[in-house]
Amino acid sequence: MTQRGVRRLLALVLALAVVSVLPTVATNVAGGRSGTPAGWTVPVLLGYAAVMVGLLREALRRNDSASGSRGLDVPVWGLVVLGDLALATFPAVSGGTAEDVPWVLSLSPVTVGAGAVAVPSLWGALALTAVHLALRLALQLSGVWTVPTDVMALETIGLVVIAIAVSVAVLAVRGSARQLESARGAAERAAAEAAAAEAVERENSRWDGIVHDDVLASLSLTAHARDEADRERARQAAGRALTSIARETERGPAGSTPVRVPVAVRRIADAVRGQHPQVELVLDPASEHVSDASPGPVAAEPLLPAEALEALQAATVEACRNAVRHGARQGVPPTVRVRVRSTATGNGGAAGRLSVEVRDDGAGFDTRRATPRLGLAVSVRRRAAVVGGRALVRSAPGVGTVVLLSVPLTGSGAPAVGGAVSGIRS
Incomplete structure (x- = not known):
């Protein structure tokens, strides 16, 4: 009282x-x-x-x-x-x-x-x-x-x-x-402080990811440029970094409107394709022709929060970049496959999770001995964690690497509508 x-x-x-x-x-x-x-x-x-x-x-x-x-x-x-x-x-x-x-x-x-x-x-x-x-x-x-x-x-x-x-x-x-x-x-007061700290953590994570994925990547390409083709790639990467920083500064944090699962799958595929134009994408028919202008969600359809989608997009792109950059064998890039799926959990129509699997057949590494890479720590694991998601990395020398990402869906009801992005080859 x-x-x-x-x-x-x-x-x-x-x-x-x-x-x-x-x-x-x-x-x-x-x-x-x-x-x-x-x-x-x-x-x-x-x-x-x-x-x-x-x-x-x-x-x-x-x-x-x-x-x-x-x-x-x-x-x-x-x-x-x-x-x-x-x-x-x-x-x-x-x-x-x-x-x-x-x-x-x-x-x-x-x-x-x-x-x-x-x-x-x-x-x-x-x-x-x-x-x-x-x-x-x-x-x-x-x-x-x-x-x-x-x-x-x-x-x-x-x-x-x-x-x-x-x-x-x-x-x-x-x-x-x-x-x-x-x-x-x-x-x-504790709830307000926790909410403020969470907002700061998410914003810091977003900018740390941008700095690593775009700025440091362009600097790395510049430092290792050996010929005109390398320098041209470095200039393009620097341009993308500047564009990304300007876009993120104007746009700010992700909006609050959740999206349907097929739309989320399509956006993840577009993000992968935008960073790796040479990859081949095969999408599930449910997501192939979905656009942002598609009808809104129906009752009891699972949805993905906007900030979770942003984090999952960036983490997936970085996992692909790590696979291409570090998984080559004798100069030959590995084959990278990406699979996106949604799964319902529990009874009574629980919302479930949207999961991404990034698998390559590259050189792999010993996860017990290797120092965690900055890309995995900042752009993958941290991005997933701040939105309530999970990031698991499985690898061994000579057998490739698997990165498992998942974030929770909101909403409830109907069986999950999954999409798939498969056969992405670098």
Whole structure:
């Protein structure tokens, strides 16, 4: 329960406490047994009516404005002051010795309970209770109403118990509410910080991948250029790097609109073809003629988040580049095959994952001993990780390399609609 809820609850409880003594007060006043003049009784009753309005208003308040946070103080202290003031002035306005129990005494539990709510400590509640008990003693000594000593002692103990019980309960509830709001605030701050950190990590990963895939690649080609053909390839790579940086700067991070699986497969194939124009692509018919202008997703069709698609595109292209660059045997580039598929997982139409397999029959390497390549660490593994995906690398000397990439799909329902890109040869 929040502190706003605690205030509303306390206001409602105090209002019900006032209502509980109304029958006693009404019986005494209506029966003419109050023993007090109307000029005193009416203002007291009007004061309690005003307090009731304030309590009900606080109990029904929905907003939690700055003024509303202290809106309970006025009616609560009103109960304390009215109860003590009525008890203190009763002997002066009463018509002598009362035959019945004065109705102002029936207000004592409400006054003591309100005092325990009004102050933020048990000692404060006991101090207000002591003031009220002193006024009851004065009434006893005035001769307006007298009771045996043992009865007075029991009533005193009862009021002290009420004050202690109410104070302890209120302090406990308010403390729990503060702890809950503190924990909630900490959780919200942690969530905001985590979201901000995740956004920064994704942006850093995106730019790290661009720097590695385009800028460092062009610099590497330039450094190793031996003839005019090599220099021309280096110039083209540098041009692509500049274009990529300019495009990414203008476009910013990936949009938030998810795409259908066939569209995702087509875009991955286009990305591979754009970086490796010489490759041969064979697409699944479901994805061959799909474009961005194709009809939107149907109900229960799995979708791929835009940022996951961007990461999967870049990681697939880099895996192909690594295969061509590092998998050659005696100067002969390896055969590279890429397969893209979507799979449903679980029961009840779970969304599943979109997976990419990049396989080559090149030289391979020992994954237990080899130092992780920058392309695999930054452009492949890290890109997949920041969007909740996975990247596994399997290789051995002389048997080639397999890179397995997968990212989660969103949506649910229909059997997965898969695409395939096969027979990509460099």
